[in-house]
Amino acid sequence: MNKLLIVGTVAFDAIETPFGKTDKILGGAGTFIGLSASHFNIKSAIVSVVGGDFPQEYLDLLTARNIDISGLEIVKEGKTFFWSGKYHNDLNSRDTLVTELNTLADFNPVVPQNFTNADVVMLGNLHPLVQSSVLDQMTEKPKLVVLDTMNFWMDCALPELLDVIKRVDVITINDEEARQLSGEYSLVKAAAKIHGMGPKYVVIKKGEHGALLFHKKEVFFAPALPLEEVFDPTGAGDTFAGGFAGFITQSENISFENMKSAIIHGSNLASFCVEKFGTERMLSLKKEEVNQRLKQFKALTQFEIELQ
Amino acid sequence: MNKLLIVGTVAFDAIETPFGKTDKILGGAGTFIGLSASHFNIKSAIVSVVGGDFPQEYLDLLTARNIDISGLEIVKEGKTFFWSGKYHNDLNSRDTLVTELNTLADFNPVVPQNFTNADVVMLGNLHPLVQSSVLDQMTEKPKLVVLDTMNFWMDCALPELLDVIKRVDVITINDEEARQLSGEYSLVKAAAKIHGMGPKYVVIKKGEHGALLFHKKEVFFAPALPLEEVFDPTGAGDTFAGGFAGFITQSENISFENMKSAIIHGSNLASFCVEKFGTERMLSLKKEEVNQRLKQFKALTQFEIELQ
Numbered sequence: 001m002n003k004l005l006i007v008g009t010v011a012f013d014a015i016e017t018p019f020g021k022t023d024k025i026l027g028g029a030g031t032f033i034g035l036s037a038s039h040f041n042i043k044s045a046i047v048s049v050v051g052g053d054f055p056q057e058y059l060d061l062l063t064a065r066n067i068d069i070s071g072l073e074i075v076k077e078g079k080t081f082f083w084s085g086k087y088h089n090d091l092n093s094r095d096t097l098v099t100e101l102n103t104l105a106d107f108n109p110v111v112p113q114n115f116t117n118a119d120v121v122m123l124g125n126l127h128p129l130v131q132s133s134v135l136d137q138m139t140e141k142p143k144l145v146v147l148d149t150m151n152f153w154m155d156c157a158l159p160e161l162l163d164v165i166k167r168v169d170v171i172t173i174n175d176e177e178a179r180q181l182s183g184e185y186s187l188v189k190a191a192a193k194i195h196g197m198g199p200k201y202v203v204i205k206k207g208e209h210g211a212l213l214f215h216k217k218e219v220f221f222a223p224a225l226p227l228e229e230v231f232d233p234t235g236a237g238d239t240f241a242g243g244f245a246g247f248i249t250q251s252e253n254i255s256f257e258n259m260k261s262a263i264i265h266g267s268n269l270a271s272f273c274v275e276k277f278g279t280e281r282m283l284s285l286k287k288e289e290v291n292q293r294l295k296q297f298k299a300l301t302q303f304e305i306e307l308q
Numbered sequence: 309m310n311k312l313l314i315v316g317t318v319a320f321d322a323i324e325t326p327f328g329k330t331d332k333i334l335g336g337a338g339t340f341i342g343l344s345a346s347h348f349n350i351k352s353a354i355v356s357v358v359g360g361d362f363p364q365e366y367l368d369l370l371t372a373r374n375i376d377i378s379g380l381e382i383v384k385e386g387k388t389f390f391w392s393g394k395y396h397n398d399l400n401s402r403d404t405l406v407t408e409l410n411t412l413a414d415f416n417p418v419v420p421q422n423f424t425n426a427d428v429v430m431l432g433n434l435h436p437l438v439q440s441s442v443l444d445q446m447t448e449k450p451k452l453v454v455l456d457t458m459n460f461w462m463d464c465a466l467p468e469l470l471d472v473i474k475r476v477d478v479i480t481i482n483d484e485e486a487r488q489l490s491g492e493y494s495l496v497k498a499a500a501k502i503h504g505m506g507p508k509y510v511v512i513k514k515g516e517h518g519a520l521l522f523h524k525k526e527v528f529f530a531p532a533l534p535l536e537e538v539f540d541p542t543g544a545g546d547t548f549a550g551g552f553a554g555f556i557t558q559s560e561n562i563s564f565e566n567m568k569s570a571i572i573h574g575s576n577l578a579s580f581c582v583e584k585f586g587t588e589r590m591l592s593l594k595k596e597e598v599n600q601r602l603k604q605f606k607a608l609t610q611f612e613i614e615l616q
Contacts, residue, residue, distance in 0.1 A: 186536055186537055187534060188534050209514070220611070226495060228496045230494075260611040264611055295615075297613070299526070300527060303528070303530075303571075305573075
């Protein structure tokens with residue numbers, strides 16, 4: 001079975017949307033990536049850190065999904081990373097209410113020995129130095145390295161971010177961040193500039209407007225599934241990335257054609273994530289539901305055309 | 309050869325974008341619809357009105373494309389409808405600088421006798437009473453009636469707009485207008501409410517984010533082609549509608565499957581429209597370019613997927 005190494009936060013989130021609010025619930029990029037990737041027939045491990053306040057129940061929930069947590073450091077006297085945010089009425093923007101780094105502030109990632117030869121590495125959104133440190137620990141060159149990041153690191157750790165971006169094959173980034181990183185408004189031009197920074201593949205996430213995959217002059221577009229109601233967008237981008245990386249790991253195929261399928265799998269899994277608060281929908285998700293919705297993606301996008 | 313009847317403005321536009329500005333140039337919904345539909349093997353006619361200031365050269369340009377202008381009234385002592393607008397830097401929004409209705413203020417549309425049995429009627433964005441009047445003049449029930457409209461009529465002629473919407477098969481409308489018309493933020497819910505107003509097919513245009521086609525529980529999505537540069541969005545929505553209606557007219561097939569192809573043809577033609585000011589690109593457009601880009605649409609959206 002192929003191996004996927006994931007680095008990313010395992011955290012507490014408190015979320016408020018127009019539909020309600022939660023107390024501290026399970027969250028974090030590493031968590032969403034791991035839960036999403038667990039829908040594929042792979043071995044995965046999460047490298048992260050939590051505090052002594054992190055419930056055993058949440059750890060069990062990860063291991064029950066065949067996710068190796070030997071690289072998940074537990075700092076007994078510390079507290080788990082906590083993020084709280086409130087979404088605006090359109091759910092397309094949000095305000096961060098609280099960010100408590102806690103144990104994440106001094107995090108030194110340690111890759112479990114049996115994952116230093118992982119086939120695929122998924123670097124979730126974290127400090128670029130943490131992402132680089134994980135790559136430094138790989139004893140074999142991974143078939144594919146995928147990196148997710150955000151504007152925060154462009155603002156406060158750009159040199160370190162550019163260093164790690166050089167080392168990855170695929171970058172996933174949202175449209176505004178792609179514009180910020182490249183200084184180009186046109187996403188086609190932005191992707192070309194980001195190619196020049198290192199990654200052969202550039203995935204631009206546009207939320208409810210879908211995602212674009214660029215590779216040299218080729219481009220592929222996956223829509224987001226039109227939903228009656230988006231309940232909570234938290235973790236959708238990470239779920240997308242986890243589905244992408246999970247499928248690539250399972251299929252052992254890094255061709256552009258296969259990446260198209262990976263993008264669809266990622267979009268499909270993300271479409272479930274937003275239906276309930278936090279990880280709730282991902283935890284109840286069944287294989288039949290996943291397959292049913294893959295068929296909907298096909299119906300949504302496939303057409304016949306005759307040239308004129 | 310099948311017949312398409314078009315009603316819509318034939319106008320002067322003066323446009324300012326971050327890339328430059330124009331003097332008074334050829335514009336208007338009817339013009340863009342007509343030029344776009346002329347890429348199909350059909351007979352079309354435009355019902356509209358212009359003033360004595362409208363150049364013979366522009367009339368010749370329409371007839372050269374096999375567009376019947378016997379329903380294009382020329383009010384010798386009047387002036388042609390004039391619109392002027394300035395786009396913001398992101399090209400997604402614009403300010404209207406000037407609207408001079410001129411001859412359009414008293415426009416009574418007269419459908420040419422040989423088009424009162426048109427196969428397809430495309431009601432371009434105009435006062436809903438003008439759109440209704442065109443339908444009243446049809447001697448045979450058209451196979452398909454398509455209506456385009458905008459928020460302006462929702463604000464100032466809603467009852468008349470709802471009356472004509474009841475009578476059409478397909479409505480094309482942008483996302484914000486769909487939300488305004490339905491009172492629903494979710495486009496899935498908005499489409500369902502608009503279905504309830506009459507149209508069996510609801511096309512929601514999202515500009516650079518593509519277009520959605522809804523029919524009962526079915527939905528199809530066509531992306532906009534990612535372009536290096538959008539130069540001038542004026543007329544893109546009308547070009548999209550013209551391509552849609554033109555293809556349906558040519559193919560004589562109003563199945564949902566065929567409408568998917570029609571949406572792709574419309575998106576394809578619109579992708580050219582935005583590359584230059586006004587109608588400039590549409591006037592130079594060659595069949596080989598259209599076909600080449602249809603292949604790009606296929607590559608952009610088609611994928612293989614195996615269920616998990």
